[in-house]
Amino acid sequence: MAVPSTNWESELYTYDVKTSHDFLFSQPHTNDPLYFSQVKVSAVALLKIVMHACNGGNLEIMGLLSGRIIPHAFIIMDALPLPIEGTETRVTADDETAQYMIRYMESSEKVGRKENVVGWYHSHPGFGCWMSGIDCDTQSLNQQLGAYVAIVVDPYRTMASGRVEIGAFRTYPIGYVPPKDRGDNPYITIPTGKIDDWGKQANRYYKLETSFFKSATDIQVMEQLAKKSWTNTLTTSALVVNSSYFTLQAQEQVQMITGEGGTGSKKSDKTQLRKASMKALSEQSPALATHILKHLIFVKQ
Structure with missing residues (x-):
């Protein structure tokens, strides 16, 4: 993209x-x-x-x-x-x-x-x-x-x-x-x-x-929107907001390992499982890194 x-x-x-x-x-x-x-x-x-x-x-x-x-x-x-x-x-x-x-x-x-x-x-x-x-x-x-x-x-x-x-x-x-x-x-x-x-x-x-x-003009409008939403960005944790989706990812990987995902499901090979795990990691890593950074800056004394 x-x-x-x-x-x-x-x-x-x-x-x-x-x-x-x-x-x-x-x-x-x-x-x-x-x-x-x-x-x-x-x-x-x-x-x-x-x-x-x-x-x-x-x-x-x-x-x-x-x-x-x-x-x-x-x-x-x-x-x-x-x-x-x-x-x-x-x-x-x-x-x-x-x-x-x-x-x-x-x-x-x-x-x-x-x-x-x-x-x-x-x-x-x-x-x-x-x-x-x-x-x-x-x-x-x-x-x-x-x-x-x-x-x-x-x-x-x-x-x-x-x-x-x-x-x-x-x-x-x-x-x-x-x-x-x-x-x-x-x-x-x-x-x-x-x-x-x-x-x-x-x-x-x-x-x-x-x-x-x-x-x-689009750039100016988006910059103004960002200025108004920065407090919400700082006080919101992507790990919490997206917890249900991250949990679903983990469940899907378990189903890939066990083959217990419903009718017609079967165990996935190691390559497919590895790709799924890397995909999940790439989506969760930014949220985790941001969460840790906010904790270090605003919480930890």
């Missing part, structure tokens, strides 16, 4: 009418399943997505992505949270949600916003950024209507590691056989209860490179 740029990439904030019209006319992605390779997310959109996901807690949330398309990439300028009824395993849109989406797009046109809805996002609380069977079905349906991207964010892993855990995906057309070596499947830890679904859907979609950008 790329680090947000500190320079104002002005071309990303400029709506190019000709580029937009050329894309709509040629529709190059319809002849190339791998046409899109990148997603560029503005700092404003990223902040909205992460805050929405974190506020959802252990329930999945969903929203729309507003932006535009340039050759081989989606530019995400804004995010719109949707009034979706979520559970711990899925989000379900209803007629009210559809009407809400229509009103939003109509309102955007009235105020002169040229960006269109180019995708959707939802959360996977604690079980990583990938596409479930329901996610793939939803994304495939959306792609039949036009160029569309799906973003998944994990709020638990984001809060635990201090890095945004995010992924952008597109599904393959029905009947398409993807390349054997796609180079887009780095190791991620999947809860034992979801391994079957993850494995079944692995060849239905591919991952796009995700990067972030922000303007000079």
